[in-house]
Amino acid sequence: MEFVKAFVVGGLICVVGQLLVDLTKLTSARILVLFVLIGCLLGGLGVYDKLVEYAGAGASVPLPGFGSALAKGVKKAVDEQGLIGVLTGGLTAMAGGVTAAMAFGYLAALMFNPKAK
Amino acid sequence: MDQTVYSKKKYGEMVKEISPQSHILANCLRAFSVGGTICVLGQLLTVLFVRGGLSIDDARLLTSVTLIFVTVLLTGLGWYDKIGEHAGAGSFVPITGFANSIAAPAVEFKKEGLVLGVGAKMFVIAGPVIVYGTMASVLVGLVYYFLK
Numbered sequence: 113m114e115f116v117k118a119f120v121v122g123g124l125i126c127v128v129g130q131l132l133v134d135l136t137k138l139t140s141a142r143i144l145v146l147f148v149l150i151g152c153l154l155g156g157l158g159v160y161d162k163l164v165e166y167a168g169a170g171a172s173v174p175l176p177g178f179g180s181a182l183a184k185g186v187k188k189a190v191d192e193q194g195l196i197g198v199l200t201g202g203l204t205a206m207a208g209g210v211t212a213a214m215a216f217g218y219l220a221a222l223m224f225n226p227k228a229k
Numbered sequence: 230m231d232q233t234v235y236s237k238k239k240y241g242e243m244v245k246e247i248s249p250q251s252h253i254l255a256n257c258l259r260a261f262s263v264g265g266t267i268c269v270l271g272q273l274l275t276v277l278f279v280r281g282g283l284s285i286d287d288a289r290l291l292t293s294v295t296l297i298f299v300t301v302l303l304t305g306l307g308w309y310d311k312i313g314e315h316a317g318a319g320s321f322v323p324i325t326g327f328a329n330s331i332a333a334p335a336v337e338f339k340k341e342g343l344v345l346g347v348g349a350k351m352f353v354i355a356g357p358v359i360v361y362g363t364m365a366s367v368l369v370g371l372v373y374y375f376l377k
Contacts, residue, residue: 115269122268122323123261129318130260134253140321141354147322148362156369169271172289173296173323182362186370195374202366209324210359212294214351216301217332221339221347227307
């Protein structure tokens with residue numbers, strides 16, 4: 113059942129993105145930024161966490177999940193460090209994913225050559 | 230991501246020329262199925278990591294890292310762009326799209342050098358995502374600090 117929930121919720125979030133592609137002139141970059149902002153806002157309000165509880169990876173894997181993780185991280189940092197946490201929480205929360213993408217991406221650039229289109 | 234963006238744009242224009250309305254539904258179905266499948270894969274990984282003894286937060290992080298690794302590999306091989314042409318938002322909305330947006334220009338622009346090519350172009354799309362994500366987190370943090 114948890115897999116069905118992950119499939120449906122994750123799929124629906126992607127459908128929202130696809131509708132933005134098809135019905136507006138938003139580029140994929142703008143949609144990604146928008147999704148992270150929405151995720152962070154909903155995470156800040158504590159709403160997105162409930163969706164993650166319900167749908168698991170269906171909510172945490174799409175980009176709004178990335179945004180909500182930032183909100184969760186900054187709240188935790190504020191609880192622990194007060195005002196300093198405002199500055200450290202967000203980047204700390206994204207550190208694992210961003211570093212992985214950067215490190216693997218860099219290795220890929222060394223190993224692979226661009227493909228002819 | 231540039232690879233995907235260009236091809237997707239071209240693809241989108243071709244699709245629009247042929248028929249503007251009926252393809253939106255088809256695009257959404259493809260985005261739904263591919264995006265959903267990526268999330269199911271994520272759920273499977275999370276369940277396996279938790280079963281392996283990780284906390285749920287660590288399991289989620291390692292799930293992201295695993296998906297990112299696979300995406301970067303597929304991007305390097307030139308396969309992720311093919312998925313992207315087919316899946317649209319289904320491939321760029323999940324965290325895998327973020328990874329692709331870093332790896333694709335890194336590979337594409339390596340001929341412009343390791344510093345201003347790979348090092349700079351990696352962040353063409355990821356940069357804005359990180360900037361706005363961080364700004365939003367600062368805002369959330371400030372509001373939380375003063376309201377709690």
